[in-house]
Amino acid sequence: MLNFQFDNAFVRDLPADAETGPQTRQVHGAAYSRVAPTPVAAPQLLAYSREVAQLLDLDAAAVAAPEFAAVFSGNRLLPGMQPYAANYGGHQFGHWAGQLGDGRAISLGEVVNRAGERWELQLKGAGPTPYSRRADGRAVLRSSIREFLCSEAMHHLGVPTTRALCLVGTGEAVERDMLYDGHPRNEPGAIVCRVAPSFIRFGNFELPASRGDTALLQQLADFTIRRDFPELAAAHAPASAALYEAWFGEVCARTARLIAHWMRVGFVHGVMNTDNLSILGLTIDYGPYGWIDNYDPDWTPNTTDRERRRYRFGQQAQIAYWNLGRLAGAIAPLLADHEGLHAGLQRYVDTFVAADRANIAAKLGLRECEDADVARMESLLELMTGAEADMTLFFRGLADVDAAAGAIDALRDAFYDEAKFAAARGAFQLWLRDYAQRLAQDGLADAERRERMNRVNPRYVLRNYLAQGAIDRAEAGDMGGVEELLEVMRRPYEDQPGRERFAGKRPDWARSKVGCSMLSCSS
Numbered sequence: 405m406l407n408f409q410f411d412n413a414f415v416r417d418l419p420a421d422a423e424t425g426p427q428t429r430q431v432h433g434a435a436y437s438r439v440a441p442t443p444v445a446a447p448q449l450l451a452y453s454r455e456v457a458q459l460l461d462l463d464a465a466a467v468a469a470p471e472f473a474a475v476f477s478g479n480r481l482l483p484g485m486q487p488y489a490a491n492y493g494g495h496q497f498g499h500w501a502g503q504l505g506d507g508r509a510i511s512l513g514e515v516v517n518r519a520g521e522r523w524e525l526q527l528k529g530a531g532p533t534p535y536s537r538r539a540d541g542r543a544v545l546r547s548s549i550r551e552f553l554c555s556e557a558m559h560h561l562g563v564p565t566t567r568a569l570c571l572v573g574t575g576e577a578v579e580r581d582m583l584y585d586g587h588p589r590n591e592p593g594a595i596v597c598r599v600a601p602s603f604i605r606f607g608n609f610e611l612p613a614s615r616g617d618t619a620l621l622q623q624l625a626d627f628t629i630r631r632d633f634p635e636l637a638a639a640h641a642p643a644s645a646a647l648y649e650a651w652f653g654e655v656c657a658r659t660a661r662l663i664a665h666w667m668r669v670g671f672v673h674g675v676m677n678t679d680n681l682s683i684l685g686l687t688i689d690y691g692p693y694g695w696i697d698n699y700d701p702d703w704t705p706n707t708t709d710r711e712r713r714r715y716r717f718g719q720q721a722q723i724a725y726w727n728l729g730r731l732a733g734a735i736a737p738l739l740a741d742h743e744g745l746h747a748g749l750q751r752y753v754d755t756f757v758a759a760d761r762a763n764i765a766a767k768l769g770l771r772e773c774e775d776a777d778v779a780r781m782e783s784l785l786e787l788m789t790g791a792e793a794d795m796t797l798f799f800r801g802l803a804d805v806d807a808a809a810g811a812i813d814a815l816r817d818a819f820y821d822e823a824k825f826a827a828a829r830g831a832f833q834l835w836l837r838d839y840a841q842r843l844a845q846d847g848l849a850d851a852e853r854r855e856r857m858n859r860v861n862p863r864y865v866l867r868n869y870l871a872q873g874a875i876d877r878a879e880a881g882d883m884g885g886v887e888e889l890l891e892v893m894r895r896p897y898e899d900q901p902g903r904e905r906f907a908g909k910r911p912d913w914a915r916s917k918v919g920c921s922m923l924s925c926s927s
Contacts, residue, residue, distance in 0.1 A: 406466055406475060410484030410513045411522070417627050419620065421491070426532040426541070430503055433617060435608070435624055436488040441478025441510050442531025442541070444593070446575025449473045450878070451886050453556050456569045456599055461517050467570075476597045477572045478510065478530040485512045489533035490603065493611030494679025495730055497714055503611060504679050505535025508543060511603065522601055522631075525569070529595040542578045546875045546919070548594035549886055551690040553874070555598070557866040557893035558687055563665040564658070565687040566600040571886070582924055592879060600686060602632050606731045607679035613734035622738055625651070628683060649744030652735060656728055656752035658685025663724045664759030668767065669862060670696035670795045672717045674706040674923070678727045692923040695865045697910040698820045699788040699795040705868065707924045721756055728752055766860040767799055768839070769853035770846050780842065784835055791828035792820040794909045796865050803857040807840035820909065862896040863907050868921060869914035870906060 414436065421437035423429065431437055452467055466472060474480040481487065489506035496504075510530040515523045528551065529543025548571055555568035574593035581588040604624075612620040622643070629651050630637050636654060640647035662685045666673065673680070674692035682688040694705030701718025709715050715723060732745040739745065761773035764781045788798060797818035805814050810833030819825040843853065866889070874885030892906045900906075914920035 405469070406462070406471055406482060408460070408482060408484065408513075408515045409517075410486075411516050412484075412486045412513045413522075413627075413631050414490075414511070414514065414524075415486045415488060417631075418623065420488075421534070423534075426534060426536065428537060429534050431491045431505070431534060432615065433620060434491055435620070436490050437505075437534045438487070439489050439510060439533045440481070440487050441527055443479045444477050444574035444576055444595075446573075447473040447477030447479055448573040448575065449476075450571045450573050450594065450883050451552060451890065452570035453552075453568055453890070455556070455559075456567045459517060459521070459567070459599070460515060460523060460569065472570075473572055476527065476570050477574060477595055478527050481512070487512055489535055490608065491535070491611065492605055492607035492679055493614060494605070494607035494677050495610070495727070496677040496679070497709070497712070498726075500614070501677075501679075502614070503535070504607060506533055507536040507539055508533070508541040509598070509603075523599050524601065524603055526598045526600075526603055527595050528598055529574075529593065540578070542574075542576075542593050543595060544578045544580055544591040545573065545594040545878060546591065547691070548596045549875050549878055550693075550871055551596050551598070553871060553886065553889055553893065554690045554693060554866055555596075556890060557896070558671070560894050561665075561669050561862060561865070561896050563669065563671065563687060564662050564685055566598050566603070566682070569597040569599050571596055582918070600682075600684070600688070602628070602682075602684055603688065604628055604632070604683045605679050605688065606681045606683065606727055606734070607677075608683070609731060609734040610678060613737060618737045621735070625735060625738060632684060645739050645741075645744065648735060648738050649748065652732065652745055653748040653751045655683055655685065655731070656748045657755045659724050659728060660721075660752045660755035661685065661759050662687065663721050664756055664763055666720055667717075667760065668763045668860060669865060670699075670717075671865075672696065672703065672705055672715070673720065674704060674709070674715055676715045676720065676723045676727065678730050681724070681727050694868050694921070694923070696795045697867065698792040699785060699798070701785075701789065705922050707922045710922065721760075725749065725752055763860070766856060769803065769843070769848065769857040771848060777842070780835075780839065787828055787831055787835060791824045791832070793825075794818045794820065796862060797907075797909055799861040800858070800863055803854040803861070805836065807836045807843060810834070810836045812836060818909065858897060860897075863899060864892050864896045864903075866893055867910060868919065868923070869910055869917070872914075872917070872919035875919065 418435035421431045421434040424438045426439050487510050491505045494504050509526050509528045512525040532541035552568045552571045558565040572595045576593045577590040578593040579588050636650050672694050680689040692706040702716050704713050704716045765773040801815045812832040874889050877885035
């Protein structure tokens with residue numbers, strides 16, 4: 405039996421929309437709207453994360469019970485659940501979009517586990533809300549699998565992220581035009597239960613600020629600090645300038661560390677709108693994401709962004725800074741002067757630079773990053789870009805290369821184009837010999853250097869073609885691919901004998917196959 409302890413602070417402490425139900429509307433003066441999930445025809449548990457189940461004090465018997473699928477499809481509400489959709493706005497692709505809100509996500513409540521941790525349960529794909537606009541509030545199996553797998557893969561990579569408890573099939577078809585080309589088709593529906601301490605985003609503060617609703621803005625800021633940043637609340641006077649400045653600075657620092665993690669593992673979010681950035685510095689809203697295959701700072705996985713490439717891999721740090729600027733503008737009415745906000749933005753820059761330098765040292769197996777190492781890494785990345793070197797394979801393999809001998813041939817399998825590799829071979833040999841001199845100066849024993857490098861350079865990442873293979877099998881009724889990928893991604897830094905195929909570079913056939921490279925926002 406499912407037996408949760410709910411403490412629904414968001415619902416209890418913040419103002420609700422006076423109107424209930426899913427009908428589309430502009431919602432003023434409220435942080436959320438009460439709306440229930442829409443029941444589905446035939447809920448079926450397709451997959452779950454045992455680690456997240458443990459966070460929620462759930463054992464295998466509770467997950468296997470029919471009640472579990474009923475609850476996490478939205479067909480049944482447990483005592484203490486108070487479902488709602490949050491009200492927020494955002495800048496999308498650099499332009500103010502006005503009210504957005506949870507258009508296909510419905511939060512069930514906040515569970516407090518036996519360890520005293522607070523976890524909000526949210527169903528994505530649970531039906532229409534007041535913020536669905538002209539959409540149906542549902543989600544398809546392919547996008548739900550991608551979110552389920554990536555939430556857990558990112559956690560095991562050590563990247564701050566929302567989590568995923570389970571994936572439930574609805575037994576209903578959902579119509580989607582995946583490529584926005586006028587050819588919609590029916591696809592199997594599914595719901596993901598997302599789990600996080602909070603789903604509050606930058607856009608939650610932008611919307612009341614845009615409407616001049618300073619009272620709601622301050623109420624939301626005070627609530628967020630009290631619930632989610634208790635150490636700051638304890639250190640500063642309530643509603644003081646010092647408190648708001650410290651809070652914004654902390655959000656900036658967490659965001660900087662998050663983006664540095666993305667860059668370390670080669671992750672591209674794909675749609676870094678301000679409504680998709682978490683106030684806690686978590687990766688949130690997995691849509692058209694992807695991992696860099698051949699290193700290319702200009703690559704984006706989002707077909708919607710194909711022309712401008714605003715959210716390309718190499719620009720993610722700058723976009724996060726821009727988004728923080730929008731957040732600063734939103735909370736500015738709470739402060740008499742804005743020096744503290746400028747200091748927070750500078751804290752972002754300083755924190756990101758420090759985290760990036762730490763990444764350089766770790767990825768190259770150095771004790772610390774000297775100024776020359778920044779240039780050394782930049783020159784390596786330029787070589788990798790021109791020669792189409794696979795980011796994951798190259799850095800993982802670099803730990804075992806005889807750098808002093810310039811043995812770049814040991815990494816030949818990390819390159820996608822033989823002619824480009826041959827043309828760049830001499831330049832890579834020179835780089836390796838310079839790198840060998842730096843390693844000798846650094847003085848770490850080879851075994852310790854390799855261990856350091858292998859702790860931050862993953863063997864396995866959730867490449868789009870791997871996820872698409874699991875999706876293809878699932879749509880044919882076989883969830884084995886999802887389970888296998890979930891298991892592999894639990895140990896991304898360890899060699900897993902027998903699973904070498906999950907550590908290979910992207911095959912040629914996947915360069916242009918739908919779902920294996922770029923994806924639409926419906927993905």
